[in-house]
Amino acid sequence: MTDTTARAADLLKGHRESIDRLDAILVFTLAERFKHTQGVGVLKATHDLPPSDPAREEKQIARLRDLANEADLDPEFAEKFLNFIIQEVIKHHERHQS
Ligand SMILES: O=C(O)C(=O)C[C@]1(C(=O)O)C=C[C@@H](O)C=C1
Numbered sequence: 001m002t003d004t005t006a007r008a009a010d011l012l013k014g015h016r017e018s019i020d021r022l023d024a025i026l027v028f029t030l031a032e033r034f035k036h037t038q039g040v041g042v043l044k045a046t047h048d049l050p051p052s053d054p055a056r057e058e059k060q061i062a063r064l065r066d067l068a069n070e071a072d073l074d075p076e077f078a079e080k081f082l083n084f085i086i087q088e089v090i091k092h093h094e095r096h097q098s
Pocket residue numbers: 037040041051052053054056057060085086089090093
């Protein structure tokens with residue numbers, strides 16, 4: 001192994017260690033978010049509120065797009081990611097109501 005290859009292998013290892021830690025943060029963050037949306041689902045089911053709230057979603061998406069721009073993250077990706085999560089939450093809410 002040349003010095004350059006060894007250095008590249010070292011850098012790769014460092015990046016992967018950071019990626020693994022960040023993936024763990026994502027999983028714990030998502031789990032925490034779902035705990036709260038679970039609570040929201042119970043409130044909605046017991047107070048006869050609809051599973052989705054498009055006005056709230058519109059505000060969340062606008063806010064997330066702004067944050068993504070600030071963080072140098074593709075806002076289209078941020079919007080798709082939030083929508084993916086929200087659709088899953090809505091499915092959970094619907095299960096509470098049936
Ligand atoms: O805030 C709500 O009313 C929720 O049900 C939570 C949530 C979300 O996951 O952020 C999910 C569905 C709604 O359409 C809007 C937002």
